[in-house]
Amino acid sequence: MKILHTSDWHIGRNLAGFSLIEDQRYVLGQLKDYVKKQNIDVLIVAGDVYDRGIPTTESIRLLDDVLFEMISETSAKVLIIAGNHDNAARLAFGNRLYQNNPYIAGEFDVNLPKITLCDEYGEVNFFFLPHFVPERVAQQLRVKVTGVDEAFKLIIEHNRPRIDETKRNVLIAHGFFSCFLGGKSDLIVTEHELPVGGMDVIDVAPAAFFDYVALGHLHSPQKVYSDNICYAGSLLKYSLSEADQEKGVVEVFLEQKGTLETKMVTLPPLHDLKVITGFINDILEHPDVYCLDRSDYIFVKLLDTESVFDGIYRLRQVFKNVLGLGLLNNVSEEVFEVTRDLSESQDLLELFAGFFAKLTGKSLTQEQSEIVKRVAECGQSLADCEEGRI
Numbered sequence: 001m002k003i004l005h006t007s008d009w010h011i012g013r014n015l016a017g018f019s020l021i022e023d024q025r026y027v028l029g030q031l032k033d034y035v036k037k038q039n040i041d042v043l044i045v046a047g048d049v050y051d052r053g054i055p056t057t058e059s060i061r062l063l064d065d066v067l068f069e070m071i072s073e074t075s076a077k078v079l080i081i082a083g084n085h086d087n088a089a090r091l092a093f094g095n096r097l098y099q100n101n102p103y104i105a106g107e108f109d110v111n112l113p114k115i116t117l118c119d120e121y122g123e124v125n126f127f128f129l130p131h132f133v134p135e136r137v138a139q140q141l142r143v144k145v146t147g148v149d150e151a152f153k154l155i156i157e158h159n160r161p162r163i164d165e166t167k168r169n170v171l172i173a174h175g176f177f178s179c180f181l182g183g184k185s186d187l188i189v190t191e192h193e194l195p196v197g198g199m200d201v202i203d204v205a206p207a208a209f210f211d212y213v214a215l216g217h218l219h220s221p222q223k224v225y226s227d228n229i230c231y232a233g234s235l236l237k238y239s240l241s242e243a244d245q246e247k248g249v250v251e252v253f254l255e256q257k258g259t260l261e262t263k264m265v266t267l268p269p270l271h272d273l274k275v276i277t278g279f280i281n282d283i284l285e286h287p288d289v290y291c292l293d294r295s296d297y298i299f300v301k302l303l304d305t306e307s308v309f310d311g312i313y314r315l316r317q318v319f320k321n322v323l324g325l326g327l328l329n330n331v332s333e334e335v336f337e338v339t340r341d342l343s344e345s346q347d348l349l350e351l352f353a354g355f356f357a358k359l360t361g362k363s364l365t366q367e368q369s370e371i372v373k374r375v376a377e378c379g380q381s382l383a384d385c386e387e388g389r390i
């Protein structure tokens with residue numbers, strides 16, 4: 001059985017005000033072509049199908065088109081779960097009418113929904129665990145649950161008697177899964193994905209007996225714990241911190257019980273997302289050195305230390321999709337260094353002169369020093385005044 005594991009489509013996502021809907025239509029078209037060409041048997045979407053609980057009309061149209069084309073033009077079964085970005089009930093609207101293709105697991109059910117498909121080696125059972133919160137697990141099992149990690153253990157324990165381990169079993173789940181063995185994990189997680197205080201992290205080990213675990217939520221494709229537990233990652237680069245990530249989907253070859261092969265498949269995007277660093281004049285004069293495709297989404301980090309006027313406007317004359325720019329990223333760390341090094345005994349003029357030199361590479365002129373002195377005196381009188389010394 002050939003399974004294509006995808007996740008985090010985030011249909012309707014914007015990037016710094018740019019709608020990605022055409023990029024998503026394009027990459028989902030690539031996905032359909034791949035499913036068709038490779039005769040994929042099962043297409044998994046492991047949550048965060050939409051970017052928002054109440055998707056825009058154009059997002060709904062896109063998903064409707066994609067599912068219709070996938071099901072009418074290919075022979076794949078489409079299996080979907082809701083992620084934390086989806087509204088579970090809205091996503092699963094009409095599910096009972098679809099005759100299991102697509103099958104959409106929306107709201108969490110502790111008796112994990114199961115779909116059985118067959119190939120020449122026998123049955124493959126797919127279990128669906130959409131995004132869940134511990135409160136729902138506690139409510140449905142009528143037990144006390146302290147957190148999401150314990151909730152996951154209880155869900156697996158509860159379902160274990162229903163799972164025939166002589167058959168091949170696949171779990172589709174959405175959440176922040178890690179491996180607690182050894183007390184540390186080497187997951188690739190961007191800053192905005194970090195769970196607060198580690199509260200939302202789930203140890204994936206209780207699910208390790210599944211033949212394959214198809215995860216969604218983290219945007220970087222990666223294996224967790226072992227080869228049979230994978231995040232497919234998001235379909236496209238959805239934040240600046242993902243600019244260096246290679247995006248794609250996981251092709252899973254499931255043959256007789258105990259054999260498994262996985263392969264990362266990249267789907268070319270309509271536009272890439274890049275962060276470029278340089279001096280504005282150099283970037284404007286030699287844009288191709290920085291980015292070959294002028295229609296890529298770019299974020300520019302300027303090394304200029306002088307003020308840059310109309311930077312974004314000038315960049316947009318050359319590049320079509322400039323998301324934004326950042327200034328002075330090259331000096332900020334050094335400036336922090338120098339301000340930390342300066343002793344408190346130095347007076348303000350000396351402090352400022354040091355800061356100015358670090359920032360611009362120049363010393364203060366006589367005239368500039370006078371201005372700083374005057375400003376310092378003003379500041380001192382103000383402080384004295386506030387503290388009642390004057």
Ligand SMILES: [Mn+2]
Pocket residue numbers: 047048083084085216217218
């Ligand atoms: Mn998510």
